[in-house]
Amino acid sequence: MADATMNTNTQTASTDRIRRLIADPRRRQVLQYLIENDEEAVPIGELIAAIVDSKVPPAAGEDPIERITTELHHVHLPKLADASLADYDRDCETVRSQLDSTAEELRRTVSGLSVEAGSECR
Incomplete structure (x- = not known):
């Protein structure tokens, strides 16, 4: 019984952490693009270009x-x-999705969310 409770608490904490991560529109954009x-490994420059072309505008006067x-x-x-959702290689300047079959629910959640126009990163 204690093991089942511990697993449920761990899953809840993990689910809550993922929800907090994908609550941010910019991270949703990154995950959706990946x-x-x-x-595939995506060059950071390509990812940046895709985000700049997206519907989330930068604040006035900023270089997006x-x-x-x-x-x-x-x-x-x-x-x-850190959440094992992406493999970020600073040296090669690439990022790759680390979502696997155990994260299929996250895939559906991220794919189903739209990036709100006008939202800013936090």
């Missing part, structure tokens, strides 16, 4: 490429890598 690229590059390198990609 899913669409069928788990510089902001997105900084956010990806220092915030979003490390968080996704």
